[in-house]
């Protein structure tokens with residue numbers, strides 16, 4: 001792994017900037033800050049470290065990532081469906097033919113205050129490509145970034161009870177064909193028609209235009225004005241698109257929101273445009289854009305808060 005001194009110094013400055021930034025947050029009446037920047041950056045650093053060897057399903061590095069996520073779910077006092085947060089499954093990558101006998105989704109939840117039987121499912125895959133030809137594919141942006149965002153959202157909503165219940169789902173084997181997400185929608189721990197919305201995070205840590213995409217409003221247009229309102233004044237620019245043939249790419253099935261969409265569950269997918277490090281060994285912690293990453297997670301949590309408050313509207317519009 002190359003070590004870029006200038007980038008590292010900029011990164012330290014960014015951390016310092018966040019540590020010192022005491023500016024009041026609009027739309028936040030809660031005493032707890034939305035994002036603990038230091039924690040978020042240390043989470044993504046660990047999850048994408050060489051020690052975890054690219055988090056290939058069933059590998060030692062994957063097990064270390066699982067332990068890390070479970071420990072956090074426990075310390076946040078999230079509820080679980082079994083004795084613990086583990087939801088193991090067997091699945092086969094239809095492209096390579098490789099079968100996984102003990103792939104593992106991790107699911108915790110925060111119970112809703114007013115509507116505990118209606119759910120928002122927040123997803124992020126924690127697996128990546130592992131080691132190929134002796135090179136570690138650290139998968140910092142893809143998708144230690146989304147996993148860190150998931151943990152930050154879990155922290156926020158464990159301390160600020162939502163109106164509706166929120167599922168925090170760390171999915172396995174996304175890179176093997178969205179296997180964890182298919183497992184979840186085919187064997188959901190709560191009836192699928194109680195899940196009103198899926199919010200998926202995959203690659204939210206590298207962008208130098210300050211642009212975060214909210215994908216899916218082509219299919220679920222009633223979500224767009226809600227997101228626009230929630231993101232007005234956000235520290236990153238939330239853009240819409242990449243969800244129909246009108247765009248150069250259609251990301252409707254590109255990540256774990258796809259299987260939800262196929263089952264008719266409305267989704268919003270947060271992600272950035274592809275970059276030079278995508279699915280390369282250079283997708284490392286050092287190449288994350290820390291200021292953008294922290295701001296993206298803060299923006300997503302703000303949007304989640306707003307969608308939770310307006311979930312009835314989403315429910316009515318989608319008929320769920």
Ligand SMILES: [Zn+2]
Nearest residue numbers: 142143202203
């Ligand atoms: Zn990914």
